[in-house]
Amino acid sequence: MPVIRVEDIRKSYGDVRAVDGVSFEVAEGEFFGILGPNGAGKTTTLEIVEGLREPDSGEVSILGRRPWPRNQELLTRIGVQLQASSFFERLTAREQLRTFASLYGVPASRADEMLETVGLTESAATRTEKLSGGQAQRLSIACSLVHSPDVLFLDEPTGALDPQARRNLWDLLRSNAAQGRTVVLTTHHMEEAEALCQRVAIMDHGRILQTGPPAALVRELDQSVRISIESGTLSAEQARALADGAAVADDGVSLSFTTTAPAALLAALSDRNALAGLQVRGATLEDVFLHLTGREYRS
Amino acid sequence: MNPAPALRSLSVAMFRGFVRDRAALFFSLLFPVLFLVLFGALYNNSGTPQITVIEIGRVGVIDHAMAASHGRLGQVLTITHEASLAGALSNVRQGNADAAIRQQGDRLVVSYSVSDPTTAAVVRQIFASIVDQANVAATGHPPTYQLTDSQVESASLKPIQYITPGLLGWAIASGGAFAAATTLVGWRQNKLLRRLRLAPVRTSSIVTARIAVSVVIGIAQMFVFIGIASLPYFGLRLTAYWWMAIPVVVVGTLAFMSIGLLVGAVAKTQQAATGLANLIILPMAFLGGAFIPLAFAPQWLREVSYVMPLRYLVVGMQDVMARGDGPASVLPAIGILLAITCVLTAIAVRLFRWEEV
Ligand SMILES: Nc1ncnc2c1ncn2[C@@H]1O[C@H](COP(=O)(O)OP(=O)(O)OP(=O)(O)O)[C@@H](O)[C@H]1O
Ligand SMILES: [Mg+2]
Numbered sequence: 237m238p239v240i241r242v243e244d245i246r247k248s249y250g251d252v253r254a255v256d257g258v259s260f261e262v263a264e265g266e267f268f269g270i271l272g273p274n275g276a277g278k279t280t281t282l283e284i285v286e287g288l289r290e291p292d293s294g295e296v297s298i299l300g301r302r303p304w305p306r307n308q309e310l311l312t313r314i315g316v317q318l319q320a321s322s323f324f325e326r327l328t329a330r331e332q333l334r335t336f337a338s339l340y341g342v343p344a345s346r347a348d349e350m351l352e353t354v355g356l357t358e359s360a361a362t363r364t365e366k367l368s369g370g371q372a373q374r375l376s377i378a379c380s381l382v383h384s385p386d387v388l389f390l391d392e393p394t395g396a397l398d399p400q401a402r403r404n405l406w407d408l409l410r411s412n413a414a415q416g417r418t419v420v421l422t423t424h425h426m427e428e429a430e431a432l433c434q435r436v437a438i439m440d441h442g443r444i445l446q447t448g449p450p451a452a453l454v455r456e457l458d459q460s461v462r463i464s465i466e467s468g469t470l471s472a473e474q475a476r477a478l479a480d481g482a483a484v485a486d487d488g489v490s491l492s493f494t495t496t497a498p499a500a501l502l503a504a505l506s507d508r509n510a511l512a513g514l515q516v517r518g519a520t521l522e523d524v525f526l527h528l529t530g531r532e533y534r535s
Numbered sequence: 536m537n538p539a540p541a542l543r544s545l546s547v548a549m550f551r552g553f554v555r556d557r558a559a560l561f562f563s564l565l566f567p568v569l570f571l572v573l574f575g576a577l578y579n580n581s582g583t584p585q586i587t588v589i590e591i592g593r594v595g596v597i598d599h600a601m602a603a604s605h606g607r608l609g610q611v612l613t614i615t616h617e618a619s620l621a622g623a624l625s626n627v628r629q630g631n632a633d634a635a636i637r638q639q640g641d642r643l644v645v646s647y648s649v650s651d652p653t654t655a656a657v658v659r660q661i662f663a664s665i666v667d668q669a670n671v672a673a674t675g676h677p678p679t680y681q682l683t684d685s686q687v688e689s690a691s692l693k694p695i696q697y698i699t700p701g702l703l704g705w706a707i708a709s710g711g712a713f714a715a716a717t718t719l720v721g722w723r724q725n726k727l728l729r730r731l732r733l734a735p736v737r738t739s740s741i742v743t744a745r746i747a748v749s750v751v752i753g754i755a756q757m758f759v760f761i762g763i764a765s766l767p768y769f770g771l772r773l774t775a776y777w778w779m780a781i782p783v784v785v786v787g788t789l790a791f792m793s794i795g796l797l798v799g800a801v802a803k804t805q806q807a808a809t810g811l812a813n814l815i816i817l818p819m820a821f822l823g824g825a826f827i828p829l830a831f832a833p834q835w836l837r838e839v840s841y842v843m844p845l846r847y848l849v850v851g852m853q854d855v856m857a858r859g860d861g862p863a864s865v866l867p868a869i870g871i872l873l874a875i876t877c878v879l880t881a882i883a884v885r886l887f888r889w890e891e892v
Contacts, residue, residue: 286733311735318733322726324548326555331548338544339734341537 239264239387239418245284245294254280255291256442262418262435269433270422271521273533277442278422279319282391285420286316298387312340315385319392321376323364329375330360333382340383347382354378354408370401374408381412388412390421394428406431426521426533438525445528450521457494457519457527463501464492466513478504485532490515492532494523541736545744549718553748563713564756567706571760574702575769578694586658587613589623591637600665612661634658695771696857697828699764700780704787704849705825706760707753709816711788714749715795716808724805728889746792753788754781761856774859780852783865786872787848791816793879794844800886819845847871 238261247255255277262268270278283289285296287303287310296303301310323332330351337347351357354374359367367375373393380388393409394402402425409419409432423429429436430450437447446453460482467490475484475491482495490513495501498516505511525533553559590597601608615632617623623635624646633654634647643666647658671678722728731741757780764771795812802808820826822836823845829837840846851868854860 288729288733306732308735308737311733314733316730316733318726318730320726322730324727325552325721325725327548327551331551335544335548336734338540339731339736341540 237264238262239266239299240268240285240420241295241297242281242285243295245281245291245296247280247284247289247291253442255284258294258439258442258444260437260444260447262420264418265416267419267421267432267434269429269436270420270439271424271426271429271433271436271525272422272439273424276424276439278424278439279391280442281439282389282420282422286314286389287311312383313385314387314389315380315383316389317376317380317391317393319395321372323372323375326363326365328361328363329356329367329371332364332375333378336379337382342383350378350382353381355404368401370397370404373397373401373405377405377408377412386418388417388419390419392422392424394423394425402428426525430521436521438521438528440525440529446524453524454519454521457496457523460494460496460519460523460527461498462492462494462515462517462519462523463498463505464490464513464515465505465510467491469510469512470508474508478508483526483530485526487532492526494519494526538737538740542740542744542747545736545741546747549744549748550751553714553752559713559717563706563710563752564759567702567709567756568759568763570705571699571702571763574698575695575764578698579769585613586611586634586654586661587615587632588658589615589617589626589632589635591617591620591623591635594636594638594643596638596643596665596669597636600668608661611657634662636662692857693770694828695764695769697830697853699760699771700852700856701825701828701849703757703760703784704823704845704852705816705820706756707784707787708791708819708825708845708848709812710752710756711749711791712795712798712812712816713809714752715745715792716799716802716812717795717805718745719796719799720802720805720808723799723888723891726890732889746789749792750785750788753784757781757784771857773856776855776860776862779855779862779865782869783848783851783855783872786869786876787851789876790844790848790872790879793876793883796883797879797886800883800888803891816845819843824849844872844875 240262242261243259245255245258246253258277258281260268270281272278280289284291284294285298285303287296287306290304298310299313301307303310324335327335330348333347333351334344337344337350351360354377356371356374356378359371364372364375373395377390377393380390390409394405397405406428409421412419421432433450435447435449436453437444438453439445448456467486467488470478470491472486475486475493478501479493479495480497480500482493482497482501485492493501502516505514522533597614601612601614617626617635620635620637623632626632627635627646627648630648630650633651634645636643636645638644643662645658645662647655649655722731761771761773761777763769765773794815798808798811798815802811822839823843824832824840825845827836829840829846829850832840847868851865851872854864854868855862
């Protein structure tokens, strides 16, 4: 019995099909990721699932209930962190969290514990406007967790953070996910999806291209290898001729091939003396994306 | 879930947000008080014009009248003395005195400048009546008719009696409108409205909290205004049913918050909301009797004021705070303000958006 069931939801804004027939299920206690580049439709999908937007068509159920129209009882059991952090103006971190806690009927002591959990006790008296990006995100996550929800939705929780702050947040999310909660997270960081999610849905242009555990998706690529050389070494036609069916992409810095027959390709490149800047590595989720869409992943 | 704790904590959060916003505090609390102090000082003692008259030599009629009036004449007349006619006239010409008076046998000669026609008229009136009284007294009979004057209002309507409710009305109007408009737009801009929508809190709790905070601020403003205006220097005298101004303040706050809601529903940014609210409130302060007391306003302005919601707030408060009217006199104003609230809120709800498009 899945905790979240999404069936063929669609949402258009004028001519833009933001979500174009998305279906997925999330099991209890699962950490599920929606991965896709900017504008893929991740936020729109998440907001429909949370009950913030009404889909044009399709069905959503969370914990057996429909999130739209607004369902007060369901809202006590889900926690959300929106893509843009949203706080009361001019309150300190502690006041902020206590205010949110009281909206859920949670005592202030629990709010203070939560502040400790996310490592913000020292910034408790700081106004939210003055928190660093990472601290604000932590507080935002604390606000979404303060009432111990069964299901947690996080929209790009590490959006604008530096690598160090991102890793700190990952630790926080991992320890929280370990508490048996069902989590749905969106991200455009491949690395993040690989590090956190048990299962990811790769999304582009409003559709889910593939779903599965990150490792399995990579494996399904049939041990493909990614070979890149300096951009400009070969012309586009030459590259395509050499590729022999492998995916080719040129991002202006390097020309990359994703292939299951690396030996032949390497030999051919070497024949043409086109090995400048050569790099060879195993496939990642980026290659899965490249394979699925035929274009380079740009987050 | 029990809505009371949510209501309380939302109110506290909004109240904190308000008192920590220096600019909002200044413009909604301090600024109107500054106006009150300024206007109050400006109009202080301007109730009756003081007239300075130079007495040349001795003028018995005047001295007698001054003595007989038990000081009442002294409230309007200041008498100085001068020996020479030429010096006195030159003083009048230069505006140092309003008139010069001398006695030539049975004739009283008043010399005044016509550069200020109002003062000139008052001067003539005063001396005409002094001479009349002296004539009656000279006949040895008691006067046949006597004029006893009493003011319609129970208290003397010094300007402060008008200024206080007027500026208070303006303060409450702008406070309410700005609070509603900027909260709505700000919370929409920073996505808090959407976040609250995903919390198990009723929309009515959010609205009630916002109203409660504004009403408390409005009533606080009222007491600050009354406190300052009642200082001996300004001399406000509250009349018997002044406390009936409290319900007027409450419904006035509601009415102007509904204007703010409407502004907040159409404005996209907080700056736009502030600008638009100003554009509505400021002209209304002039046309609705807040800055210019309607009693002294030209006829057209008095007629225009009837379509200004602010008029009912200001006049309602004036009636019970300063004019000594009974408690029921504010009921029409309260009714009209409530009606305005209902209509504008209904429109604002139709225009309401949870988020920016
Ligand atoms: N309220 C809206 N009105 C009009 N178009 C919208 C609206 N919200 C989203 N869109 C469009 O729908 C598409 C999907 O947007 P969405 O925000 O869901 O993408 P996303 O995957 O979350 O992107 P990002 O990684 O930048 O957050 C985009 O083309 C966007 O321009
Ligand atoms: Mg997004």
